Amino acid sequence: MLCKLKNLYMDDINTFGGRFKAFRKSRKLTGEDVGGKMRVLKTQISMIEHNKAMPPMEKMIEFAMLFPDLDLNWLLRGSGDMLVIEEQDKVDCWPLLEEEQEKLKVEKEKLEHVREKLRAEREKTEKLEELLIRHGVKTR
Structure with missing residues (x-):
């Protein structure tokens, strides 16, 4: 799945910011969309995606709650697949x-x-x- 994402979005998914951006794009969301959902400015999302800032822990928890199928192990460490699928009919x-x-x-x-x-x-x-x-x- 990681190769597919890299080819699809051409982002560097070897960094937290790259994985964050790849996930955002996989959901067809803009930085402004994600900023609105997380209640932060679009510029803060851009800084995260360019590895110039890390979101505070409470914002990471919010993000995880917004997207429960996102594998946080993948997002934080780059291990495993992007999505956790527990049920086929989720x-x-x-x-x-x-x-x-x-x-x-x-x-x-x-x-x-x-x-x-x-x-x-x-x-x-x-x-x-x-x-x-x-x-x-x-x-x-």
């Missing part, structure tokens, strides 16, 4: 979570729209009630 949950998050965002926007309509209707009702009271009509 599902990548991130696309599903992102899809659900998008659905929730749409529902939130719909609810906000309904809320605005209700607020406008309440204002109309209050004005109508004031008008009726001014003309001597009991409202309750």
